[in-house]
Amino acid sequence: MKMVWAIIRPERLKEVTDTLKDAGFPSLTEFSVRGRGKQKGIVIGGMKYEKLPKELLTLVCRDEDVEKILDIIVKTGRTGNIGDGKVFVLNVEDAITIRTGQRGIEAL
Numbered sequence: 001m002k003m004v005w006a007i008i009r010p011e012r013l014k015e016v017t018d019t020l021k022d023a024g025f026p027s028l029t030e031f032s033v034r035g036r037g038k039q040k041g042i043v044i045g046g047m048k049y050e051k052l053p054k055e056l057l058t059l060v061c062r063d064e065d066v067e068k069i070l071d072i073i074v075k076t077g078r079t080g081n082i083g084d085g086k087v088f089v090l091n092v093e094d095a096i097t098i099r100t101g102q103r104g105i106e107a108l
């Protein structure tokens, strides 16, 4: 199993999560976060904003679904401007559905 961490623009959140749901990936967790990338923030009207609001999506999926999920996030999340976000993929050891006790991919 893999965990996808996607840090995206808040204004792309609905489109990204709706597209994931329609493609068969409804389960996810979202967090409102603040962060910075390689531009170290942004200057607007003389004010320096060190960290910018982003949305962090986390999804755990089967190995074979990762590329489909990444493709949706990148295509749907992209505006082409700096700050579009970042995606990380991590290995996941195990999962449990609390209600049923199912383990591993059965729990997804």
Ligand SMILES: Nc1ncnc2c1ncn2[C@@H]1O[C@H](COP(=O)(O)OP(=O)(O)OP(=O)(O)O)[C@@H](O)[C@H]1O
Residues within 6 Å of the ligand: 007, 034, 035, 036, 037, 038, 039, 052, 054, 081, 082, 083, 084, 085, 086
């Ligand atoms: N190396 C990193 N580790 C953890 N989080 C990161 C990293 N790089 C970016 N982020 C997170 O992703 C958000 C968006 O990053 P951003 O899209 O600005 O990346 P970038 O590398 O600067 O790309 P771009 O040049 O397109 O702006 C940041 O606000 C931060 O929350």
Ligand SMILES: [Mg+2]
Residues within 6 Å of the ligand: 036, 037, 038, 039, 040, 082, 083, 084
């Ligand atoms: Mg950046």
